[in-house]
Amino acid sequence: MSVIFSHNMNHQFKTEIAEVFTTLQDKLDFANCLACGMCTAACPYSDVHDEMDPRKFVRMCLLGLKDEVFNDNFIWKCNMCGRCTMLCPMQVDIAGLVRTLRGNFGLTAPGTLQDVVENQVKTGNQMEVTKEDYLETLEWMEEELQEEIDDPGAKIPVDKVGADFLFLWDPREIKYYPLDVQSIAKIMHAAGANWTCSSEYWDATHYGLFNGDDKVSKILLKRIAEQVKRLKVKYVVVTECGHATHAQRWGKNVWLTSKEGNYPVFNFVQKEAEWIKKGIIKVDPTRNPEPVTFHDPCNMVRKEGIVEEPRYCLQKTVIDFREMWPNREFNYCCGGGGGLLAMGSEIYPYRLEKGSLKAEQIKRTSAKIVVTPCHNCFDQLSDIIKHFKLDVKVKHIHHMVSNALVLD
Amino acid sequence: MVGIDKEGYLKNQADWTEEVAARIANREGIDNLTEKHWQIIYYIRDYYNDFNTVPPLHKISEKSGLNALEISRLFPKENIRSAYRVAGLPRLERF
Numbered sequence: 001m002s003v004i005f006s007h008n009m010n011h012q013f014k015t016e017i018a019e020v021f022t023t024l025q026d027k028l029d030f031a032n033c034l035a036c037g038m039c040t041a042a043c044p045y046s047d048v049h050d051e052m053d054p055r056k057f058v059r060m061c062l063l064g065l066k067d068e069v070f071n072d073n074f075i076w077k078c079n080m081c082g083r084c085t086m087l088c089p090m091q092v093d094i095a096g097l098v099r100t101l102r103g104n105f106g107l108t109a110p111g112t113l114q115d116v117v118e119n120q121v122k123t124g125n126q127m128e129v130t131k132e133d134y135l136e137t138l139e140w141m142e143e144e145l146q147e148e149i150d151d152p153g154a155k156i157p158v159d160k161v162g163a164d165f166l167f168l169w170d171p172r173e174i175k176y177y178p179l180d181v182q183s184i185a186k187i188m189h190a191a192g193a194n195w196t197c198s199s200e201y202w203d204a205t206h207y208g209l210f211n212g213d214d215k216v217s218k219i220l221l222k223r224i225a226e227q228v229k230r231l232k233v234k235y236v237v238v239t240e241c242g243h244a245t246h247a248q249r250w251g252k253n254v255w256l257t258s259k260e261g262n263y264p265v266f267n268f269v270q271k272e273a274e275w276i277k278k279g280i281i282k283v284d285p286t287r288n289p290e291p292v293t294f295h296d297p298c299n300m301v302r303k304e305g306i307v308e309e310p311r312y313c314l315q316k317t318v319i320d321f322r323e324m325w326p327n328r329e330f331n332y333c334c335g336g337g338g339g340l341l342a343m344g345s346e347i348y349p350y351r352l353e354k355g356s357l358k359a360e361q362i363k364r365t366s367a368k369i370v371v372t373p374c375h376n377c378f379d380q381l382s383d384i385i386k387h388f389k390l391d392v393k394v395k396h397i398h399h400m401v402s403n404a405l406v407l408d
Numbered sequence: 409m410v411g412i413d414k415e416g417y418l419k420n421q422a423d424w425t426e427e428v429a430a431r432i433a434n435r436e437g438i439d440n441l442t443e444k445h446w447q448i449i450y451y452i453r454d455y456y457n458d459f460n461t462v463p464p465l466h467k468i469s470e471k472s473g474l475n476a477l478e479i480s481r482l483f484p485k486e487n488i489r490s491a492y493r494v495a496g497l498p499r500l501e502r503f
Contacts, residue, residue, distance in 0.1 A: 133464040140466045144475055176488055178465050179476045345499055348415060382486065383415075 010064035017061065020104040022214055022254050023096050030097050032090040033058045039084035039094060044332040045354055051077065054084045054094050061097060075101055076110050077350065079340060080210075081298040081333035095338075103212020111344030117207040121216055124223070125203035127171035135199060137174050141181040145189070148182070149407060154189040156181070159231065160196035166233045167195050167268075168204030168224065168248070170241045170375045183402040184239065184268065190405050191275045195237070198227040204238045205375075206247030210339025217247070218255045224248065225260045235264040237271055240373035240396045242297030243337070246304055267300060269373045269397050273309035276316050276401075283404040288318040292400070293367035295324070295358070295381060296331035297374035310373055313397050317404040318369075324361040334358050334372075336380025352387050355380060359388035373397045416490075417499045424453075424496030436483065436490040445482055445494075447472055452495040462492055 018027040037055045045052035057074045069075075080095035088094075101107070108114055120126040125134075135158065142156040157163065167188075173180040188195055201223040208217035228236060238245045245267045252261030275281045294314060300306045307328050314321045326332070335354030340347055358381070362370055370381055370392055381394045410428050411419035416435050418424060429449060433441055441449075451471050455463035465488055469475060480487040483494070 128461075129464070133466070136466050137464065140469065141476070144477075147475075175464065179480060179487075182476065345413070345415065386416075387414075 004063065004065065008065050008067065010066055013064035013066055013069075014062055017097070017100055017104075020214075021096065021100045022217075023093055024250070024253060025091070025093060025096075029090075030058070030092050030094075031062060033062060033088075033092050034090060035059060036089065038087045038089065039092070042084045042087040044081070044083060044357055045079075045335075048354055048356065049077070049350075054078070058092060058094060058097065061101075069101065070105065070107070074098070075107070076343070077340070077347075078338055079298070079333045079335065079354070080338035082302050083298070083330075083333070086302060086329060098338075099209070099212040101212070102210075103208075103214060109211040109339070109343070111342070111346055113207070113211055113339050113342045113344075116342045117211050117213065117216055120203065120205070120207050121219060124201055125171045126205050126207055127175050129171050129174050131199065134174055134202065137178055138181065138197060141178050141185060145182050145185050149186065149189070151189070154185065156185050157196045159199050161230075162232050163196035164194040164233065165196075165235045165237045165266075166227055166231055167197055167237050168239060168244070169197070169202055170205055170239050170244065171203055172375050173239065180396065180398070183396075183398050186402045186405065187272060187275075187281065187398060190281045190407055191271075192280070193271075196231055196233065198231060200230075201227050204241055204244035204248060206244055206251065207339070207342065209243055209247045209251070210342065214255065217251060221247070221251050221255045222260065225252070225256055225263075228263050233263075235266060237266050237268055239268055240375070240398060242299035242301075242374035243376060245306070246299035249304055267304075267306055267309075267373065269300075269310045269313060270306060272397060272401050273312045276313060281401075282406040282408075283317045283401060284406050285317055285319050285404060287404045288400050289320070290318075290368040291320040291322055291366065292318045292369045292371055292395075293322050293324050293362060293365040294327070295334060295362075295370055295372040295377055296328060297372055297377050298331070298333050298337055300373060301331065302329045310371075310397050313401055314371060317400045322365045322367050324365050332357050332361065334377045334380040334384070336376050336383075341376050341379055348383075351380065352383060355384040355387065359384050359390060362390060362392055363388075367392065369393050369395050371395050371397055371400060413499075415499065416493050418493070418496045421496055421498055429494050429496065432496070433494045436494060437485045438483065438490075438494070441494075442482075444472060444474065448479070448482065448491055449495045452491060452497065456495070456497055462497065 039054040248265045410423045483490045
């Protein structure tokens, strides 16, 4: 049992935190905590790891126990999934509190996370893909798509001024999964979308969200805002990536001025659902006969409210869709969120322990495919499947949609 | 016994031999390494030795004459990321 020493309490601490808290709430709202413990009950991991106790962590912050706070594993091991805040009667933003502490008090992100952030600032994308490799990959996938559907009119437009929307990629798609590029471009082509990619800044992901560095976050978001202006597009569409969607939507309200961030941001899943609903693309669910379940990415579902669109896509493109339980905004984090996936191999066993909950959820559905519109979740789910020896494949929504596409 | 970690990476790069590659491949769901596999594996190793990073996929495609789908069929589990493991490369960030 831990002891609180009054001489360790620093009543200024919560004000120090509030001063640098990046939030759309009032900056001191986190001090409204009632210590009721709903957050700890809501945290999926409070029963997996003892230190996953948000109630205790918030209390330490409010009591000003600085040393205890900064030595607490909670700061870097919390997935910032926000399930605690959803159930908190006072809406205390614990993920925001964690992010504020990570980025504003001289801490260095563990493992490789800090390097990823620095790479992203330095090279323009988190995986150091060169401009040449990026453009050649798009060209290559354009050619393969044309061959696949036997239509030289299928294009992956780059720097098309005046297109309806700018599409942002996850560098992972360019570097390791170019077939994802082909799959997405195929859907765009079928929908007759007036879209473009940017040759300059095209990375949707945002590692400043994870290490809490607001200076970095501003740089990254401004780059995207500049592309919107340069290419004169009406809106931005983010690839199937949860934290990127949150960073591009919520982020422009906190890191950009209202003039700079004066453009709507959607996730690709929303466009896919819209195109299916309006009959713009035709899909045949018999092409996806295997049982499918859906993993809700926290950043997209709980934080951005994109809940029904991915389900609509699945209901229309697969025969047998099964919800896991709990689902929607009550879903458990996969265990890879909050930057944990980028923290290197040291944290691997820890995040796999977290993944035991997800393994159990997936197993209970007896599904053969788990779909998730998020790259972080995708990698964590792949690790979970390997570790727990599940007979399941991981897919994105666009894989199911492009596989079900009926081209006229 | 040559060490392979839980994530399937070779612990010590110097331990790599074709037999070790076959063992790693087995864990990646590949029963038999064909000529095409070896061509890609050696290309990845040479590229890594020269540039200290992994080759972009479009270069692997160019070199092997295979398209992305064919490459992904050769390494069915995690596509090119499993090829990097079979080639004995160390764990780079988010491989």
